Amino acid sequence: MTTPRKTKAFAPASIGNVSLGxxxxxxxxxxxxxxxxxDWVEVTDADNFDLTVDGRFAHKLPAGSENNIVTKCYHYFQEKLVNAGLAKLNVALHLHKALPIGSGLGSSAASIVAAFYALNEHAHAPFDKDTLLEMMGELEGQISGSVHYDNVAPSYLGGLVLMTGESSPLAAKLPCFDSWYWVVCYSGISVSTxxxxxxxxxxxxxADTLSFGRQLGVFVHSLYAGDEELAAKMMTDVIAERHRKALLPRFDDARSAAFANNALAFGxxxxxxxxxxxSRSLEDARATQAWLDAxxxxxxxxxxxxCKLSYEGTHTQTR
Known part of the structure; x- marks a missing residue:
């Protein structure tokens, strides 16, 4: 009896916007x-499609596999295979849902990226990086209401990523400071994108438009110049924060506490x-984390x- 082939992909959580972008x-x-x-998605050879789900936040997903974004990824991928003149996959999928929905950690993006990456690898990689990333953005757009790549691209490619607005490359990886620690804290409530x-x-x-463009330009320059202080100074949000922070209880208190613990940026x-x-040091990062936890x-x-940045991004285990 032949053991069914399996391809398992992991997609990391991500920070969208990074305040200034x-x-x-x-x-x-x-x-x-x-x-x-x-999140993890596993693709297994099977006669009939099925989606199973587990994980800490599986119970928060919409009821019914047909309403799960991973099922929609499966159907979209099959459609793309047919359009490319390729045979459909005979597979079943399993989603391990470890990220909370509506958390601001790229939860839907991680499921989408892991699903498409695993499906593509299982199909022997018929689609190139930009094509696959475009597919990921299309499915993410079905949830958020518009196509944007600031979660799917870093989750897929790893590291700090800038969207180009071009068809190829869709995104460019930027250098960053290896000394930086990134503290993330999910409060437990849900915010719809x-x-x-x-x-x-x-x-x-x-004035806001000019500030946005200046900050982004200076930030990218600072990364390549290795100017940590100038890069951190640019990490303020002139677009969304003042409108959204009302949804986040104790946001201003959290900001004050982070800077009291020597944070370089907060958002x-x-x-x-x-x-x-x-933060520049693990000690400062732990101090900020302790306040946020409490x-x-x-x-x-x-x-x-x-955290540190995940430079690996999405990766697979095939067997």
Missing amino acids: FDLLGAALAPVEGEFLG AEARRLLPSEYNL ISGSGPTVFAV NYIQNEDGFSHV
């Missing part, structure tokens, strides 16, 4: 303790409610991690 910057995360912070986007104005004044991860802080987390679903 609304819809244009994203960063993939890896906890310093060594555990995984992200679509709802958070509706809080934003449809137009911005010229909302994606649409929230997760917040992030950047004061920002609101229920048993909440958690925090001290």
